Amino acid sequence: MNTQDVDAVARLIAAIGSATLGPYLCGLLDGVVGYDMSCLYLFRFDQPAELLHDGYRGQVAVRTLDAYSRGGYLLDPFYVASMNRHPGGLWHMSELAPDSFFSSGFAISPDLHPCVSSTHGTQIDEIGYIVHLQTRTALVFSLMKAQEHGAFDEAEVAYLQRLTPLVSATLEQHGRHLPRHLETAGADSQLESAFVGALGQLTEAQRHIAKLLLQGHSNASIACQLGISEGTVKVHKHNLYQRLEISSHAELFRLFIGYIAQAGR
Template identity: 80%
Template sequence: MNSQDANVVAKLIAAIGHPHLGKCLCAVLDGTVSFDMSCLYLFRFDQPAELLHNGYNGQVSARTLDAYSRGGYLLDPFYVASTHRHPGGLWRMSDLAPDSFFYSGFAISPDLHPCVSSTHGTSIDEIGYIVHLQARAALVFSVMKSHKRGAFTDSEVEYLQAVAPVIRAVLEHHGRQLPHQLDSTDVDSKLESAFVGALGQLTEAQRYIAKLLLQGHSNASIARQLSISEGTVKVHKHNLYQRLEISSHAELFRLFIGYIAQTAR
């Protein structure tokens, strides 16, 4: 380690417990990993997403970030991984995402998803560290590259892996020094409250399938998750669509968006 690297790490350690930690994390990557945006979120099961570092550099509107924090995060693969016992570490969004995620309403909605580029419907490459703090609570530090610049290169990913132990240790200590206690959560809960509010007239099984659909799972993926046939999934979909008086995934997504809009009033 040269003196410049030592200075960066020293600043990183000094930033633990302070709001500017995100900027110091970015400094660790600057010069080796090229990225356009960054963020640090605290994800807790059934709690609003908390943005601890806004490195979107003015490319994401306050309205989008507000909608995301009020419920959009429930469809984010990083949130799902953070609160549903997925292993921590360095993960690409594309590796966490369900099979139909990049065709889902969330993934192509610049009004709800901060990681959609300014060109409507085009995604960016996102890679992030998931650091679990306790059951169903994690810090996630992500960096994002716009579609115009291509994906993160193999050498960039190698560097991100190389510094992962430092990033993990810093975020673990930062989590212990957050100015509020991490709320204990009901680990036996099956449905996040926003989904219950948006889809309250469905049965519990129908709400769970609706949640998986909204998160970007195909019929085949849902069948695998629930150990049922695709035909049974289709029956459940037909019944929940009938109960909600809708006929498509797009309408289901609009119901969810409508619920989030109502919570802002």
């Protein structure tokens, strides 16, 4: 480790517990990893996502960040992985995302997903560290690269992997400095209140399936998740569409986003 690296680590340690932690995390990457945006979020079950480091560099509208924090985060694979106690460490978005995620309403919505590009079908390369603080509470530090800049290459990913112990330990310590309101309400609940509110007229089973559909799961993926046949999923899907008086996934997504927008007023 050279003097420059030692200085970067020293600055990072000094920033633990302060609002400057994000920029110093990014400082570890200077000249080694190319990226267009970065962010650090605090995720808690059924609580608004909290942006602790805004490294979007002015490329994302405030209204988009607000919509994401109010409820859009519920469809983010990093949030879902964090709440399902997916192993911590460094993960590509594509490793966490359900099979139909990149064609889902969330992934292509410029008003909800704070990504570099919202072109339909575009897979923005996003890579991030998941650090669990306690049950259904995690910090996620992620980096995003625009479509025109390609994916993170092998050397960049290898460097980020080598940083995992340092980044994880730093974020764990940072979590100790966060306010002690981290304990989440409704610890036994399996469905966030936004899903219950938007899909209240459905049965519990139908709400669960609607949630998985919104998060980007196909019928086959839902069947695998729930241990039921794909035919049963289709029946539930047909029935929940009838109850909601809709006829497509796009309408289901608009209904959910409309609920989030109304709740934020």
